[in-house]
Amino acid sequence: MEVVLNGTVANVDKEMNLWEFLLSKELDLETIIVEYNEVIVKKQEWNMIILQDKDRLEVLKFVGGG
Amino acid sequence: MDQLVIGGRSLQSRLFIxxxxxxxxxxxxEVVKKSGSEVITVALRRIDFNxxxxxxxxxxxxxMQLLPNTSGARNAQEAIRIARLAKAAGCGNWIKIEVISDNKYLLPDGYETIKATEVLAGEGFVVLPYISPDLMVAKQLVEVGAAAVMPLGAPIGSNRGLKTKELLRILIEEIALPVIVDAGIGKPSxxxxxxxxxxxxxxxxxxxASANQPELMAEAFGMAVAAGRKAYLAGLGRSEKYASSSSPLTGFLHN
Amino acid sequence: MSFYDEYLQYSNADMEEVFQHTTSADIERIIGKDRLTPRDFLALLSPKAEDYLEWMAQKANQLTVQNFGRVILLYTPMYLSDYCTNKCTYCGFNVTNAFTRKQLTMEEVEKEAQTVAASGIQHILILTGDAPAIAGVPYMKECVAILKRYFSSIAIEVYAMEEEEYAQLMEAGVESMTMYQETYNPILYDRLHVKGPKKDYRYRLDAPERACKAGMRAVNIGALLGLDDWRRDGFFTGLHANYLQNKYPGVEVSISLPRIRPTMGNCETGNSVNDKSIVQFMTAFRLFMPRAGMPLSTRENAEFRNHAIKLGITKMSAGVQTAVGGHIDSQENSGQFAVSDTRNVKEMSDAILQLGYQPVFKDWQAI
Known part of the structure; x- marks a missing residue:
């Protein structure tokens, strides 16, 4: 199945929850913010969300800014 | 003890970086340490996986008190979304509203900023909106619950100094909230x-950030801000003298 | 939020502290500032600031010329009715004063209007006592309908009303209101206003704000200096003006500085206000609110008014009769107060010109 990750299509080859998916992308899970289908999801909810085809994910982090 | 209190937090340093x-x-x-600053801004961006x-x-x-900004937002809705995301990241409830729909001069959009401030202040955010020094916009921000107003001294990143001085002066006089000069400051002076x-x-x-030695410049700014504050508290001496004996206006009172 | 909340923030002790401890250096620094805080204004009303009257006068003059030009707007009051239900110890219209009350008929309003307009006056201030059953909103509206044909701007100085009543009068053509609090000291206020609707201090205090809310173009306030310590009442007048201007930036706020004059009533005040004190208040206020208007009435004599033109005044009355119907019959009944400057409009204009200022008869007309 396919999900949209930060605007580009990403393949998900097996069933996984959001936490597993993010880990597979080698992200520092402590410092990222995730929007799942336009809804902000808290860290403790990540392993309860099973990815579905066509899900839309936005993964953000803090960067330098003024 | 002179302290700046914003959103219930007392700050010793009046320099935000x-x-x-x-x-x-x-x-x-090292920049943080040398500047003495206690408030620091960050931005929120999509992770670039490439x-x-x-x-x-x-x-x-x-x-440090984190002050996430909503840079990148072109309207109130986007700013509100970014603010909520920043809060979800667990970095507190302060937010610098920055709505810029003008890519040529990067000037803030007052109307959208007011709308975003109203919604976010209602949700319990400590809202510090970045604005052009417009009195009417600032007054409306007070009405809708901003914690401070942050007028620009000159366009973002221009390092041109206090080009809007006369307007800043009016905001400082008329607005009861803290007025924080944001953008345009080029030199410690x-x-x-x-x-x-x-x-x-x-x-x-x-x-x-753009100084040859940022740590040294940070220290210079820390000192300049503290010095200016002390001068303000001390009460500047008079700059004009009004006594004139050539044509007294009150001479008739002595008759 | 009412001005009363702001009023309560200033205790007598705090004010006394400022009056006692303001230094010469404080005054010099404040006079040099571009914008004054309420506390600065209070310091300029202190006894110490009396030593700096000339400095204050020079700056007041400069600020007034800068903001208004060398211009004095002329207006004339027209007393419509002296029926009054109040018993105020200092006022000639006091309900217990036995004299024949009079209220202009529409024919008389028209005649008065013709007489005043013939002098060149375009801004008229209409006054009544406090007797809504006789000289209420319907009566005023009738009068305004006539006056509109003769004058470009109509102001009212009448009893305190509801916001909706102000709105009705504006609809009829009124665009400016004057309301004197008389004194901001609630205890003294209660004592001076023995009975009648005016006894309600808070209702009167909030009247100018109700007028602002109704959308009145200009609002003029004042205290009758001499009732209480003029420094206190002067300060609160300025603070009140500042409150209104900040909250209603679209309204043209001004203050008057009447001081008590002998009338036929019993005057129980013991606080005389001399010329020096009035000048101190006038100039301190100008430094505090550089853009606020400041009318000066004919309670003041000609000599004082001539000097005051250069001290911050922006409007003056001329050709004044304080009795109802006084413009068409100068032998009319008792006036509200004694007029000290009896110059007619022509004489007043000439005097203003001679002082290097321009007399103006019309600076506004709603379209």
């Missing part, structure tokens, strides 16, 4: 002047 444009984020801890970068948060000393005028604080980024 940004984290953008540094040649290396590893400079940030070119991973370091994490700015790793370089921000603990205990600009920051000092803003503080002498009665600004509550200064927020700056480019002037420090």
């Amino acid at each position: 940004g984290t953008g444009k540094y040649s290396a984020d590893t400079l940030i801890p 070119s991973p970068t370091g994490n700015v948060m790793d370089h921000i000393p603990s205990g 600009d920051a000092c002047e803003a503080m002498e005028m009665g600004a509550a604080a200064c927020l700056l980024n480019t002037a420090i």
Whole structure:
């Protein structure tokens, strides 16, 4: 199945929850913010969300800014 | 003890600093230390999976008040979304509203900023909106619950100093909230002047980040802001003398 | 939020502290500032500031010329009715004063209007006592309908009303209101206003704000200096003006500085206000609010009014009769107060010109 990750299509080859998916992308899970289908999801909810085809994910982090 | 209180937090330093444009984020801890600053801004961005970068948060000393901004927002709705995301990241409830729909001069959009401030203040955010020094916009921001107003001294990143001085002066006089001069400050003397005028604080980024020695410049700004504040508290001496004996207006009172 | 909340923030002790401890250096610094805080204004009303009257006068003059030009607007009051239900110890219209009350008929209003307009006056201030059953909103509206044909601007100085009543009068053509609090000291206020609707201090205090809310273009306030310590009442007048101007930036706020004059009633005040004190208040206020208007009435004599033109005044009355119907019959009944400057409009205009200022008869007309 396919999900949209930060605007580009990403393949998900097996069933996984959001936490597993993010880990597979080698992200520092402590410092990222995730929007799942336009809804902000808290860290403790990540392993309860099973990815579905066509899900839309936005993964953000803090960067330098003024 | 002179303190600035915003959103229930007491601050000793009246210098807010940004984290953008540094040649290396590893400079940030020393810049923070030398500046004495307690409030630091960060931005929120989509992660670019093609070119991973370091994490700015790793370089921000603990205990700093984080002030995420909504840069990138072109309207109130986008700013509100970014603010909620920033809060979800667990970095507190402060937010700098920055809505810019003008890519040519990067001037803030007052109307959208007011709308975003109203919604976010209602949700319990400590909202610090970045604005052009427009009295009517500032008054409406007071009405809708802003915690401070942050007028620009000159366009973002221009390092041109207090080009809007006369308008800033009016905001400082008329607005009961802290007036924090944001953007445009190029030199420590600009920051000092803003503080002498009665600004509550200064927020700056480019002037420090783009200096040859950012740590040294950070220290200079810390001192300039503190000096300006002290001068303001001390009460500046009079600059004009009004006595004139040539044509007294009150002579008739002595008859 | 009412001005009363702001009023309560200033205790007598705090004010006394400022009056006692303001230094010469404080005054010099304040005079040099671009914008004054309420506390600065209070310091300029202190006894110490009396030593700096000339400095204050020079700056007041400069600020007034800068903001208003060398211009004095002329207006004339027209007393419509002296029926009054109040018993105020200092006022000639006091309900217990036995004299034949009079209220202009529409024919008389028209005649008065013709007489005043013939002098060149375009701004008229209409006054009544406090007797809504006789000289209420319907009566005023009738009068305004006539006056509109003769004058470009109509102001009212009548009893305190509801916001909706102000709105009705504006609809009829009124665009400016004057309301004197008389004194901001609630205890003294209660004692001076023995009975009648005016006894309600808070209702009167909030009347100018109700007029602002109704959308009145200009609001003029004042205290009758001499009732209480003029420094206190002067300060609160300025603070009140500042409150209104900040909250209603679209309204043209001004203050008057009447001081008590002998009338036929019993005057129980013991606080005389001399010329020096009035000048101190006038100039301190100008430094505090550089853009606020400041009318000066004919309670003041000609000599004082001539000098005051250069001290911050922006409007003056001329050709004044304080009795109802006084413009068409100068032998009319008792006036509200004694007129000290009896110059007619022509004489007043000439005097203003001679002082290097321009007399103006019309600076506004709603379209």
